[in-house]
Amino acid sequence: MPPEKENIQYLAQSFQRGEEQGFNHFFNTLYPGLLFYAYRMINDKVAAEDIVEESFIKIWERHTTFHHHRLIKSWMYTTVRHACIDWHRQLKVTQEKEQEMAHLQKNNTETYAIQEMIRAEVASEIYNAINDLPPRCQQVFKLLFIEGKTLKQAADEMKLSIHTIKNQRARGLTILKKRAPDFYLVICAAVLLT
C-alpha cells in the first residue's frame, strides 16, 4: 500500500541520512515516471535509462541536502531534464538532420518540459496504483486477466475457494478504482503484471 504522508516524510529523512530504505522508496516510486519522462524528451530508451540512472547517482552524492520528498522529486525531474537537453546538444553536434533539429527545438522548451512532467506524473499515479496492489490481488489479477483463466481454474491453482478469488478480484478493483479511476485499468493491470 502507498505510504502515508508522515511515513513519506520519514522516508525522505531516511534518504537524507543516506539509508538504503529511503533510497529504495524514492527509486521505486520515481524511476518509471522519470524514465517515461526522459524517453518522451529524447525518444531513445537506452539513453533515457542511462540518464535516469546517472541522475540517481548524482542525487545520492548530495543526499544530505534533501529534507523533503517534494524536493527529491523536483530535483530529479530537473536533473533528468537538463541531462536530456545535454543529450540533444550532443546529438546536434553529431547529427545535423533537419528533422532531428526540429525535434530538439520542440523538446527544449520550458513549457514542453513541464507538460511532459505532468504527463509522467499522472501516468505514474496509475502505474504505482497497480504496483501497490497486495500480492494476492496481483496474483489473482494475473491469472484472470493475463492468463485468461476462469474463476475455477484460478481457484484450483491458488488452492483457494472461488469465493476467495472473487473477493480478491473485487478488492483489487476497489483499490484501483480509488487510486486510478480509468475504466481500462484492468487491462493496464494485465499488461503490467506480465
Next chain:
Amino acid sequence: MNQQPDHTQGSQADRIDHLVDLIMKYKRNCIDTDEHHELDEWIVDNDLNMHLFEDLTNEESMKEAVEWMSTARSSDALKKLKSQLHFERPRRRFSILMLLFHCTIAASLLLLLTLSLVVINRE
C-alpha cells in the same frame, strides 16, 4: 550542472503536484466546484494545456503510457545502482516502548543488586 535544492524548484514542483492532483480528482469524479474552476482555467490558458488534458483523459493514450512504464526494468536498474552506491546503516527509530523496556531491565537489575547487598550485609 551543479544544482542545489531551492525554493524555486520547490514551488514549481508544488504547482505541478497540485495540477496532477486536480487532474486525478477529475478522473476520479471527486473534484469540487472550486477545483473544477481552477482546472478549467489551466486548461483554457493555452492550446498546449488543452491538448495535454485531452491526452491525459484519453483512455488509449494513458494505457499506452502505463504499458510503456511496465517495460521499465526497474529491478535491474536498482540492482545496478546499488552496486555503485554507498549506504549508511539505518538509524533506529526512537520508541517509548523500547525506552520503557530498557528502564524496566535497569530498575530490575538495580533492585536485584540492592537486595543482594542487603542480604550480604545481614549475613
